[in-house]
Amino acid sequence: MSWFTRLNTVAGNKPEPSDSERYRGDLPLASSPIEWEVLSQSEEQTRKAAGSDADACPSSDDESLTVIEDEEEMKTQIEALKKQLSAAARDKASLEEKLARAASAATQIEEKSNRAVIRMRAELSDAQRSMSTMEAEITKVRAEAKAATEEAQQAQVRARLEMKGTKLVSEEKTQKLSRVESENQALREEIRVAKGEIERLRALSDGLSGERIRLQESSGVLQEQKGSLEKENSILNDEVHRLTTQNTQVLTILGIRAADDRSPYIRQDLSSEADATKKLAGLNSEIYDAAAYMSDSFTYELQPSKTNEIRDAYERVTKALGSPLVSALTSKRHDEDPLMVQIAFQYTMVECCRRIITSWCFDGSRVEEALPALYDRMRKTEAQAGTVSMNWRALTRTLVRSMLHGQAPDISSRVMPILTDNLVDVLLVAGCQGNRAHIHDLLSNKFSSRISNIITLAIRLNEITGEEITSCDLKVAAYSSGVDFDAKIMEDGYDDGKWHGLAWEQPRVLCTTELGLHKKVPTSSEKAWKKVLVVKPKIVLSSLPSSLRHRDLVIVQCWE
Structure with missing residues (x-):
């Protein structure tokens, strides 16, 4: 049975199988012409072998054995053929895959070639x-x-023609160039002169700007002097009124002889306690403003130099202000907050004014010490308290000043250099930049009117308390360093009234920054006086420098 016959059998036509087909069993169908050819050759060989065996050995036992061996061999060959077919199938699949890849590559190459074309x-x-x-x-x-x-050829022709014409006009151009050069030289000279004029005008403008600044500064100084002169004019008007009234009373006392022995010495008050209080408030205000302004107007070094003039100033300031205040002044940094310099200025001016107000003759002689002592003895020994002593005090002060200094004494001109030197000493100890002469000139030029006004107010208070009021005995109050603080008779002017020292320490006074006022008045009983506080002085507690450490002030030890 051929392979095509087997194919027909699979398709549905089933012919009668032959004997060789019965023992051979079912074989797989070929899936390609190559397999068909291989299977056909194998079948043909099988038939030939079977025919030759049948002819040689007709149905005997030996022949059966031979047939069985042939069948085994044929099965082996069939298995080998199956393996060959499988290998051929795999080779076919590989070839087909390669053909597909080759076709794809050919397609890509064709596309690339088309794009390249x-x-x-x-x-x-x-x-x-x-x-x-x-x-x-x-x-x-x-x-x-x-x-x-x-x-170019035409240009050459024109150039030849122009060369001929140039020779004719060259002399004319040369003359024109000479004239232009002369004009340029004249213009250069004019420009040079104009530049010189511009420089002169610029220098003049700079000078005028400086002059304008100086005039503005002078205007400020003049405005300040105007205010001071107005205050001085008011003081002088009060002085004229006082002297006129006083002169009238003196003439009356000298011309009248009454039966009462005491009547020639009794005089009416020319000023009142309210006048004294008002003048004192004005003086304290002037001192505060001047101290604050002056302390902010200077530049201070962090580490002051230790020259001889600073050492001398240190000794003088220590005697005048006391060691505690000087220690606070030299241990603080003043470039950020010159508060201690301001306090030292206030204390310096307060002490100067206190001495002026309590002075009897302004000369510092033994008379200055003897007259107050004599006055105290008179108050203690007179029959009726204050009847004669206060009138004697007023007349004596007036006459002594007149005898020693004339009718119009210029006390301010003698006191002002002393106060200025004291303020310069404070600045030197505080570390102000510059030497003594430089600081003195700055202070005198900028603050002379303020200092003069303060001295004038102090002199006026001397007249009011010493000469014009005889109904009571008025005295300014101030406290020095180390005195125990008493809120009943003094006021803390620079803090909250709290003691910043140790809890067991007694609060003490560092210095006085504003003058106070108290009075003694005679009582109804003989030889008895009553002391009354009119204005509390303002002081600074000695713990204030310690509290300043809590205000971010850096301590710099500037004096050993």
Whole structure:
């Protein structure tokens, strides 16, 4: 049975199988012409072998054994053929895969070649267009070159003609150039003169600017002096009124002889306690303003130099202000907050004014010490308290000043240099930049009117308390360093009234910054006086420098 017959059998036509087909069993169908050919050859060999065996050995036991062996061999061959068919199938699949890849690669190569052909055609077209453009440009350049050549030839002809004309006008141009050069020289000279004038005007403008600044500063000083002069004028008017009234009373006392022995010595008050209080408030205000302004107007060094003039100033300030205040003044940094300098200024001016107000004759002689002692003895020994002593005090002060200093004493001019020197000492100890002469000049030029006004107010208070009021005995109050603080008779002027020292320490006074006022008045009983506080003085507690450490002030030890 051929393989085509087996194929027909699979399709549905089933012929009667032969004997060889019965023992051979079912074989797989071929899936390709190559397999068909291999299977056909194998079948043909099988038939030939079977026929030859049948002819040689007709149905005997030996022949059966031979047939069985042939069948085993045929099965082996069939198995080998199956393996060959499987290998051939695999080779076919591999070949088909390679063919597919080759076809895909061929397709890609064809696409690339097509794109390359299209690109080359486009480039060829662009090259052709570029060639056409270049040919057109070459033609244009040739035409332009030809035109330029012709124009150059014409220019040469014109140049030859112009050269001939140039020789004729060269002398005229030379003359024109000479005239232009002369004009340029004249213009340069004018420019030089104008520059000099500009420099002169610029210098003049700078000078005028400086002068304007100086005039503005002078205007401020003049305004300040105007205010001081107005205050002095008011004080002088009060003085004229006082002297007129006092002169009238003196003439009355000298011309009247009454039966009462005491009547010639009794006089009326020319000023009141309210006048004294008002003047004292004005003086304290002037001292505070001047101290604050002066302390902020100078520059202070962090580490002052230790020159001889600073050492001398240190000794003088220690005697005048006391060691505690000087220690606080030298241990603080004043460039950020000159509070301690302001306090030292206030205390210096307060002490100077206190001495002026309590002075009897302004000369510092023994008379200055003897007259107050004599006055105290009179108050203690007179029959009726204050009847004669206070009138004697008023007349004595007036007459002594007149005898020692004349009718119009210029006490301010003698006191002002002393106070200025004391303020300069404070600045030197505080570390102010500059030497003594430089600081003295700055202080005198800028603050002389303020200092003079303070001295004038102090002198006026001397007259009010010593000469014009005889109904009571008025005295200014101030406290020095180390005195125990008493809120009943003094006021803390620079803090909250709290003691910042140790809890077991007694609060003490560092210095006085504003003068107070108290009075003694005679009582109804003989030889008895009553002391009354009119204005509390303002002081600074000795713990204030310690509290300043809590205000971020850096301590710098500037004196050993």
